[in-house]
Amino acid sequence: MIDFAIFAVTMIAIWSVLGISLHLQFGLTGLVNFGQVMPFAVGAYGAGFAAAHGLPIAAGIAIGALLTPLLGLLVIQPAGRLAQDYWALVTLGAGEIFRLTMLNVPAIAGGVEGTTVYRIADRSLAMLLALALLGAAALLARRIGRSPLGRILRVLREDETLGATLGRNPFALHRLVTVVSWTLAGLAGVLYAHVVGYLSPGAFTVGETFLIWTAVVLGGPASLPGVVLGTAVVELTAVSTRFVAQWSHLPFELTANLRLGTFGLVLVLVFLFRPDGLLREAKARSDADRR
Amino acid sequence: MRTCPTRRIVLSMLMLTAAALPARAAEPTVPVGVIANLTGSDVPSSVDMVRGVQLAADELNAAGGVQGRKIVLITEDSEYRPQAGIEAATKLFDVNKVEAAIVFGGSSVTLPIAELARPKGKVILNTSASSAKLGGYPGTLYSTLPLDDIVGAQVGAYAAKMGVKSAAFIVPNNTFGTGLMDAAAAAFTAAGGTVVRKIAYTEGQPDYRPDLQPLQRAKPDAIISAGYGDDTRTVFKAARELGITAPWYVAYPSIFAVEDPAWLNGHMSGLDNGGLDSSTGQRIKAIYAQQFKGEPRPHYFYGYDAMMLLGRAMQKGGTDAAAIKAALPLVAKDYDGATGRIEWDDRGQRINPPMDYFAFRDGKLEPIAAPK
Numbered sequence: 001m002i003d004f005a006i007f008a009v010t011m012i013a014i015w016s017v018l019g020i021s022l023h024l025q026f027g028l029t030g031l032v033n034f035g036q037v038m039p040f041a042v043g044a045y046g047a048g049f050a051a052a053h054g055l056p057i058a059a060g061i062a063i064g065a066l067l068t069p070l071l072g073l074l075v076i077q078p079a080g081r082l083a084q085d086y087w088a089l090v091t092l093g094a095g096e097i098f099r100l101t102m103l104n105v106p107a108i109a110g111g112v113e114g115t116t117v118y119r120i121a122d123r124s125l126a127m128l129l130a131l132a133l134l135g136a137a138a139l140l141a142r143r144i145g146r147s148p149l150g151r152i153l154r155v156l157r158e159d160e161t162l163g164a165t166l167g168r169n170p171f172a173l174h175r176l177v178t179v180v181s182w183t184l185a186g187l188a189g190v191l192y193a194h195v196v197g198y199l200s201p202g203a204f205t206v207g208e209t210f211l212i213w214t215a216v217v218l219g220g221p222a223s224l225p226g227v228v229l230g231t232a233v234v235e236l237t238a239v240s241t242r243f244v245a246q247w248s249h250l251p252f253e254l255t256a257n258l259r260l261g262t263f264g265l266v267l268v269l270v271f272l273f274r275p276d277g278l279l280r281e282a283k284a285r286s287d288a289d290r291r
Numbered sequence: 292m293r294t295c296p297t298r299r300i301v302l303s304m305l306m307l308t309a310a311a312l313p314a315r316a317a318e319p320t321v322p323v324g325v326i327a328n329l330t331g332s333d334v335p336s337s338v339d340m341v342r343g344v345q346l347a348a349d350e351l352n353a354a355g356g357v358q359g360r361k362i363v364l365i366t367e368d369s370e371y372r373p374q375a376g377i378e379a380a381t382k383l384f385d386v387n388k389v390e391a392a393i394v395f396g397g398s399s400v401t402l403p404i405a406e407l408a409r410p411k412g413k414v415i416l417n418t419s420a421s422s423a424k425l426g427g428y429p430g431t432l433y434s435t436l437p438l439d440d441i442v443g444a445q446v447g448a449y450a451a452k453m454g455v456k457s458a459a460f461i462v463p464n465n466t467f468g469t470g471l472m473d474a475a476a477a478a479f480t481a482a483g484g485t486v487v488r489k490i491a492y493t494e495g496q497p498d499y500r501p502d503l504q505p506l507q508r509a510k511p512d513a514i515i516s517a518g519y520g521d522d523t524r525t526v527f528k529a530a531r532e533l534g535i536t537a538p539w540y541v542a543y544p545s546i547f548a549v550e551d552p553a554w555l556n557g558h559m560s561g562l563d564n565g566g567l568d569s570s571t572g573q574r575i576k577a578i579y580a581q582q583f584k585g586e587p588r589p590h591y592f593y594g595y596d597a598m599m600l601l602g603r604a605m606q607k608g609g610t611d612a613a614a615i616k617a618a619l620p621l622v623a624k625d626y627d628g629a630t631g632r633i634e635w636d637d638r639g640q641r642i643n644p645p646m647d648y649f650a651f652r653d654g655k656l657e658p659i660a661a662p663k
Contacts, residue, residue, distance in 0.1 A: 003385035011378075100493070103464060112469050112491075113424050114402060121410055196377060197406040200466075202399035203373040238375075242367060242382055252366040253338055256329030259368065 006123045010195055012235045013130035017188035019216050019227040020137045024181040027221035027281075028145060030157030031174060032088040035095030036212050038075075039182040041204035042068045043189025045102055048109035048199040051117040060117075061190050068186025069179040071098075076178050081171060095209060103201040112201065119197030126195045133191060134228075137184045141224055144180070153177065218270055220277025229278055233270075237263050319360040321610050323348070323601065324367065324383035324392030326404065331371030332397075333520070336590045340395040340418050341366055342583070343594030343629075346575060347602065357605040362598075365389065369400050376400040380407050390414060390612040393597045395590060398422035398466035405432045414615050416597040419590055422466035423474070426638045430616055433639035435596045435630065436564060439467065442542050443474025443517075445646060449562055450475075450515050450540040451482030452662040458484055458540075459511035461502065461526065463518050464491035471517040471542050479515065487511050494522050499529040507535055517542040524548040527555060544649050544656055545589065552654040560659065565647035566631020567592055575629055589630075596628040 018040055025031040046064025050057065071094075079090035102108060109115040120126040144150050153173060156163040160170050193199055211234065219230020241262050245255035270278065325344055327337040348362045356362060365387050367379035376396060383389045384407070391414035394401050401420035405428045408415050415432045417425060423440040425432055450458055458479060462468030469491050476486050487509040492502045503526070506514065514537050518526065527550040541547060541561035549555055566572065567589065575595055579587040600623060601615065608618030623633050631645040649656040 001386050004381055007378075007381045007385070011374075104491075112464060112466050113422060114399065114466075116406065119406065119410070196373070196403055198373075198403040200373065200399040200402070202397070203403075207372070208374075239378065239382075242379070243386075245368075246365060246387075252325075252341055253329060255366075256368040260330050260370075 013134040021181040021185040035091035038095035039185035040189040043186030044193040047193035064190040072182035114200030220279040222281035223279040226279030324389035327395040328371035329368040340590035340594035343591040347598030351602040418593040439470030443471040444478040447475035447478030455513040459488040519546040560650040565645035592629040
């Protein structure tokens, strides 16, 4: 049981880093990224490329960590000066283009067949690495959120024109957020690859993006603890319903569908009764509030 | 002290569960994992596979179980997603302590599960994935169906024997499609044929005319194909609309969906995994018809064989994974299953499988003689 709990905590930590990445983009800055799985996949495929070409693990980490922000900048270049609706479309398309490229170019990392990656055999070590990455990502996001940069990002989220009238360049700030948040997601992808040990394009579909979105919206996109909580709720609901299904002794066809139905019901109930997410954005306190 | 009704209900349920658990634990059992995509893609085939496994487990239990212990199946949903498949396998191995799991799923799900099972020393019985890459897990993964390299080579050879000089390929862009295409193309070329075009289409498209137009321009003698479900129907529709008249030689014609039977009449033939007309196959087919009112899909037979082989290996060697691995090749030698005789190579992959040949005539697949 303890091994399974370690596995679940590892996955929650990895997906929470992805959630924090989306928190920086959407929760803090208002950028709607419907291709959030792409930086995750780029990071994972950095590790996959290294494994497929006999390069050391460190090379895979470096490729994943460096390529992710570069591709992020490439994606936002055409989208950066467009309204945010277009940003959503461009990122959605970019995610699919990347997945299809991995599918159709076997020279990168095995194409449709996928590739085997060095797997961290020690589950506890994998969990510690995931928790360390989560801790670092949370600290970074917290620091950004509380800094003057975080305040101007919130201004951009609410009114981009107002941000520009304050003498800030919204596009430059969007680029900065993209570099930081995509790097975090890329590192999560590298770690995911080494935890799972095998990569194929089927693991990085649009469905994964919307799973991250579900977790972030559920927890509260503008709240850092909320994002982690949302990810934990989504992952634990998926896991716990497996045990309920097993103990119910109902027919297997029924339990599989009931399991997904329960999962959906939990989400609908939360969205109904907590439309802003489980945790709302904490109101910033000013000196005037304290007086 | 007052207790709220919800709390009372929850407490009662917990007490009932606790009361039920020791009673079950007292009975000596052997847990066997089953991972199938019970939601997501290709659910009917997956459900039939689990039904086949269940039937075999029931028969083994009726005969006394394995080493005096009843087999208990723990069925998990992979949702046809690698992530969910890994989650299911981790639960089965780490919580339920299963020594072996029977898996239905594409290679994208089965390969990461095998990757997880190998260092843990567990056994996987594969009933549906067919990527040649699955042969890379000797001692961990055993297949009850032949991999793509075996079937693909036979399709390529079949087209060549039918006198086809030039062929174009169209398959779905996944491990199943491209694996079959590569093996078939190699065999076809080795037999003197010329491959004029290879097309791997993205699944789930509403129209495949853009994919088929280059194929049409290549003017092949015949089209060699693999595929399944609604996509194959859409491919046939596009071919009909484009006026393509070349004959189709296909792998697994039973899983193709025909769009216009009149148009395809006499134009499609191919080979399928055979052996389903064995006495065991016929017997369990009749049981299926009685229980579920219909025709079982092929994976029902593969699931049955996987569970039977696993049960016999447990009976012969023991119920831990190492004993199962040692006994599996031995019991397979004497096993005449629902899909015919099962012969494994050193990797645990099926070789020399019985093959049946079919032609599409008068709206249905009719058995035909194997080409000389």
